Amino acid sequence: xxxxxxxxxxxxxxxxxxxxxxxxxxxxxxxxxxxxxxxxxxxxxxxxxxxxxxxxxxxxxxxxxxxxxxxxxxxxxxxxxxxxxxxxxxxxxxxxxxxxxxxxxxxxxxxxxxxxxxxxxxxxxxxxxxxxxxxxxxxxxxxxxxxxxxxxxxxxxxxxxxxxxxxxxxxxxxxxxxxxxxxxxxxxxxxxxxxxxxxxxxxxxxxxxxxxxxxxxxxxxx
Amino acid sequence: xxxxxxxxxxxxxxxxxxxxxxxxxxxxxxxxxxxxxxxxxxxxxxxxxxxxxxxxxxxxxxxxxxxxxxxxxxxxxxxxxxxxxxxxxxxxxxxxxxxxxxxxxxxxxxxxxxxxxxxxxxxxxxxxxxxxxxxxxxxxxxxxxxxxxxxxxxxxxxxxxxxxxxxxxxxxxxxxxxxxxxxxxxxxxxxxxxxxxxxxxxxxxxxxxxxxxxxxxxxxxxxxxxxxxxxxxxxxxxxxxxxxxxxxxxxxxxxxxxxxxxxxxxxxxxxxxxxxxxxxxxxxxxxxxxxxxxxxxxxxxxxxxxxxxxxxxxxxxxxxxxxxxxxxxxxxxxxxxxxxxxxxxxxxxxxxxxxxxxxxxxxxxxxxxxxxxxxxxxxxxxxxxxxxxxxxxxxxxxxxxxxxxxxxxxxxxxxxxxxxxxxxxxxxxxxxxxxxxxxxxxxxxxxxxxxxxxxxxxxxxxxxxxxxxxxxxxxxxxxxxxxxxxx
Numbered sequence: 001x002x003x004x005x006x007x008x009x010x011x012x013x014x015x016x017x018x019x020x021x022x023x024x025x026x027x028x029x030x031x032x033x034x035x036x037x038x039x040x041x042x043x044x045x046x047x048x049x050x051x052x053x054x055x056x057x058x059x060x061x062x063x064x065x066x067x068x069x070x071x072x073x074x075x076x077x078x079x080x081x082x083x084x085x086x087x088x089x090x091x092x093x094x095x096x097x098x099x100x101x102x103x104x105x106x107x108x109x110x111x112x113x114x115x116x117x118x119x120x121x122x123x124x125x126x127x128x129x130x131x132x133x134x135x136x137x138x139x140x141x142x143x144x145x146x147x148x149x150x151x152x153x154x155x156x157x158x159x160x161x162x163x164x165x166x167x168x169x170x171x172x173x174x175x176x177x178x179x180x181x182x183x184x185x186x187x188x189x190x191x192x193x194x195x196x197x198x199x200x201x202x203x204x205x206x207x208x209x210x211x212x213x214x215x216x217x218x219x220x221x222x
Numbered sequence: 223x224x225x226x227x228x229x230x231x232x233x234x235x236x237x238x239x240x241x242x243x244x245x246x247x248x249x250x251x252x253x254x255x256x257x258x259x260x261x262x263x264x265x266x267x268x269x270x271x272x273x274x275x276x277x278x279x280x281x282x283x284x285x286x287x288x289x290x291x292x293x294x295x296x297x298x299x300x301x302x303x304x305x306x307x308x309x310x311x312x313x314x315x316x317x318x319x320x321x322x323x324x325x326x327x328x329x330x331x332x333x334x335x336x337x338x339x340x341x342x343x344x345x346x347x348x349x350x351x352x353x354x355x356x357x358x359x360x361x362x363x364x365x366x367x368x369x370x371x372x373x374x375x376x377x378x379x380x381x382x383x384x385x386x387x388x389x390x391x392x393x394x395x396x397x398x399x400x401x402x403x404x405x406x407x408x409x410x411x412x413x414x415x416x417x418x419x420x421x422x423x424x425x426x427x428x429x430x431x432x433x434x435x436x437x438x439x440x441x442x443x444x445x446x447x448x449x450x451x452x453x454x455x456x457x458x459x460x461x462x463x464x465x466x467x468x469x470x471x472x473x474x475x476x477x478x479x480x481x482x483x484x485x486x487x488x489x490x491x492x493x494x495x496x497x498x499x500x501x502x503x504x505x506x507x508x509x510x511x512x513x514x515x516x517x518x519x520x521x522x523x524x525x526x527x528x529x530x531x532x533x534x535x536x537x538x539x540x541x542x543x544x545x546x547x548x549x550x551x552x553x554x555x556x557x558x559x560x561x562x563x564x565x566x567x568x569x570x571x572x573x574x575x576x577x578x579x580x581x582x583x584x585x586x587x588x589x590x591x592x593x594x595x596x597x598x599x600x601x602x603x604x605x606x607x608x609x610x611x612x613x614x615x616x617x618x619x620x621x622x623x624x625x626x627x628x629x630x631x632x633x634x635x636x637x638x639x640x641x642x643x644x645x646x647x648x649x650x651x652x653x654x655x656x657x658x659x660x661x662x663x664x665x666x667x668x669x670x671x672x673x674x675x676x677x678x679x680x681x682x683x684x685x686x687x688x689x690x691x692x693x694x695x696x697x698x699x700x701x702x703x704x705x706x707x708x709x
Contacts, residue, residue, distance in 0.1 A: 022653065031302055033305055035369075074447075076352040076366035099421060107371065158245060169370070170377050173382060183237045189477070192473075193278040193471075199326075205326050207293050208625050
């Protein structure tokens with residue numbers, strides 16, 4: 001993972017609360033088996049609206065998103081983080097984040113910076129008054145600077161350290177593989193295992209009966 | 223030291239205590255895998271040359287992408303087919319047990335774990351799906367994870383996890399007739415909000431929760447994530463043990479006795495302290511529906527669409543205005559006057575056998591409203607077979623509904639079952655986000671009983687609206703059986 005210490009880029013004011021991950025990336029885009037190439041899917045439904053903030057020239061090249069409270073709620077899809085990163089975002093600022101989104105961001109080098117809602121309002125004001133304003137996010141000092149506005153943000157110490165060092169979580173855990181093995185040796189033997197597989201008596205599964213004389217739903221494939 | 227249920231399960235899984243602000247490293251007992259959030263994780267293992275640490279604690283099924291028609295033919299959508307084929311290839315390469323389309327144990331991942339008896343009290347359960355909270359109904363600590371964490375669990379069978387806070391949600395008393403587990407959880411989310419549970423593990427307690435069947439408890443825990451919670455849990459009891467006994471992967475003989483002895487210790491100590499507490503009276507609940515575009519925007523069915531001008535908080539007012547516009551509603555409009563195009567009965571929230579029985583009991587001998595499409599989708603192939611063995615499929619077909627194969631179906635716009643732009647549904651699923659059931663689709667979240675009554679009348683309705691001839695089922699399980707065992 002790339003190290004993150006400081007980032008400067010155009011700030012994008014997204015005046016919406018409860019931006020769920022279905023809005024960040026709709027499910028039809030989740031069928032890909034790659035980890036990159038999701039930039040076209042970011043906010044796909046909203047980007048059809050010419051007045052949407054990312055459709056305005058001044059914000060198009062944004063890399064610091066300033067959103068309303070409860071950003072990233074809903075589905076656990078890490079594709080939401082990939083889409084934000086692929087578009088070019090390095091930082092999301094909000095007063096509250098959904099837990100899973102926050103966790104996913106930290107794994108992928110996207111900084112989820114938590115600031116007070118009144119500070120979000122201050123940043124929105126700067127970014128809306130002077131579209132295209134660059135925002136500097138300093139992870140070491142935990143500050144966000146936009147023109148004359150300087151606000152502090154919160155990020156937990158561990159995530160901050162990992163981002164600043166650019167560390168791979170799995171590698172860190174595998175340093176303790178002996179402790180994992182020791183734990184496995186003291187686990188109760190009756191705890192379930194998926195293998196060898198145990199089943200109910202086998203049954204033949206035939207498709208549900210065809211529906212005669214009914215329209216078979218709306219088929220629209222993404 | 224006194225502890226809550228969640229703390230006890232956590233403490234039993236600490237491989238290594240975090241120091242200097244580092245998180246605890248927790249052991250994962252059961253990892254459920256599906257096609258959407260796993261391909262990049264398996265690819266990560268391949269790229270780093272890391273093996274899958276515990277194939278015997280991992281199980282895969284196909285659910286999100288799978289069609290619910292023509293399951294004996296190749297999947298028409300090529301990207302969906304590629305994703306399914308990728309899962310099958312990865313399962314073969316890494317030695318993961320997989321239940322594919324056409325297998326009797328295929329189905330929504332959160333149904334497959336419980337029905338096989340793999341989901342048990344006191345386990346840590348993860349899956350790359352936020353509705354993993356479902357498994358908390360058994361007293362497991364179960365939560366959704368992202369793809370990077372899926373890879374982490376595949377490689378290490380552990381996860382570094384930040385500490386959580388605990389919230390007790392007590393539902394006292396008994397549900398009135400016509401109200402169900404779904405109405406309890408929708409009311410809880412409306413009360414604490416979609417962010418109210420952030421950072422918390424919720425523990426549901428109280429007489430109304432104790433009285434629920436395992437399936438009702440799963441409905442409640444399933445939607446913990448819609449309140450923003452890390453997880454939701456219910457302490458195991460006789461109902462839990464009865465559900466588990468005899469299932470394929472439940473412990474047997476002396477192991478069963480040892481397990482039950484341990485499971486009985488999995489309850490919050492009387493003198494343990496929660497970080498937050500919420501209390502609801504079950505007797506005050508009635509059928510609940512959502513009017514907006516997040517699961518917290520819900521009201522009793524007897525209510526009306528909110529009037530934004532009357533909402534004091536600015537963020538909430540703006541959100542309500544936007545939601546009402548997206549939903550095509552009028553402020554002040556009675557919820558009962560809202561007509562729907564589609565009724566969807568299914569999902570990991572309400573696609574289990576008791577849900578299907580509840581619907582069948584209401585609609586038996588009737589016809590659906592003319593212009594309403596009704597989709598009934600069991601949560602697993604096993605549930606479908608059970609329903610057919612009980613003749614429920616006949617009741618659905620005679621009613622004019624479509625009887626489908628198992629899968630996530632119309633809960634999310636990922637497979638062929640979708641709403642068209644502007645179409646409105648009453649849905650027993652868990653999310654009413656913009657476009658969740660298809661681009662431009664409008665979703666009202668409801669219980670199976672409200673779904674059934676709505677399918678008959680064509681507008682959002684409760685069973686009580688059907689007139690005095692139709693008995694209103696009470697919220698307790700309609701038929702207490704463990705019928706899946708005999709499927």
